Amino acid sequence: MTIDWSRERLLIYAPHPDDETLGCGGLMAKVKNAGAEIYVQFVTVGDTADLSTKGYSTADERFAEIKKVADHFRWDDWNVAFPGDEYHLKLDAIPRFELSNAFERHSPLSIAEIEPTVVLAPHRTSYNQDHQVTAEAVHTALRPSDTRKRHHPRVVAAYEEAADQWRYDAAPSPNLLVELAETDLDTKLAAMCMYGTQTHEHPHTRSEATLRSLAVLRGMQGGVALAEGFHTMRWLA
Known part of the structure; x- marks a missing residue:
């Protein structure tokens, strides 16, 4: 089965800046070249403890990285729903009702506003609490109802x-x-380099070697050189 990506409008949920690139950077490169629209809804960003010399990256630094990555992928728009240290890595303290409503109709990039044809979100089995909460809130916002x-x-x-x-x-x-x-993967890897506060040398889950290895593994499983993998929850043909 193939998709005519030139006709699609993607809405991608990223708990934090870089999750969208880690999870579907190759897909974003592929579909944008085909003519698709791409909107990225970040959920939160704040000062982040890391392994750099100073020991943390600021929210301002991470916003600057988002802007570079947005231009790189040519996103049509992006937004951060809950910015600030009071939310960053604490999304599990926000009521599901509030998160789901933001995703469904209150955010500038809400489902009601964008009317996406494709929605991508993190998987609920992530160990990261912000990823789990985002996945569940998106699931609620997209509950079955009268179309x-x-x-x-x-x-x-x-x-x-x-x-x-x-x-x-x-x-x-x-x-x-x-x-x-190969050019799609190169675009993904270049974007991760723009997230300089978040990239690491191998062995690390966000290293270039890890991202390339996962693309090779998923490609092998599909009988092709490179691929990205997704878990479908709805596919209306």
């Missing part, structure tokens, strides 16, 4: 990150593989 009254994207899927496997109940292998060209 005459609420917009329903045709495709709803979860992207994967290498770090998601750090769970005893980790998700099984993806059931949707999207073939990537």
